[in-house]
Amino acid sequence: MKLIKDKELLRNLAQQIDLLNTVGGGISETSVAIKKYKKGAVIQVWAAGVNPESFRVILNNNQLIVLSALQNPENPSLAVPLFNKTFMLPPQVDLGRIEAVYQEGQLQVRLPYHEAAGQPREIEIKQL
Incomplete structure (x- = not known):
């Protein structure tokens, strides 16, 4: 038995229910891990x-902002923030080589260090 024959109405109702469920806290929590390498x-x-x-x-000076939002496909201006995290990047990160990759349900933001980072360097002493 078909109660509602209008498929467009059903689609709109499903999107609204999904959006309200998210606003009400019905989405799993985002998990973040930071791994450091040489x-x-x-x-x-x-x-x-x-x-x-x-x-x-988003990279802004030495701040890296990772965020996600659930947007309504029918109304792109209507969005619900799901996750928003700001990371302060250390000076050894090469800002020009940062890359983000999404693979198998996971977002990875790779932060390569400068080539000379971690290598000792002798500082010349100037005489005045």
Whole structure:
């Protein structure tokens, strides 16, 4: 028995229910891990049910902002923030080589260090 025959109405109702469920806290929490290596670091972000298109990675000076938002496909101006985290980057990170990769449900932001980072350097002493 078909109660509602209008498929467009059903689609709109489903989107609204999904959006309200998210606003009410019905989405799994985002998990973040930071792994450090000799040549750089990696920020790993897991968010179940979040599309890769929903993530944004913004670099502002030495701050890295990772965020995601659930947007209504019918009304792009209507969005619900799901995750927002700001990371202060250390000076050894090469800001020009940062990259973000989404693979198998995980967002990875790779933070390579400068080539000379970690290597000792003798500072010349100037006589005045």
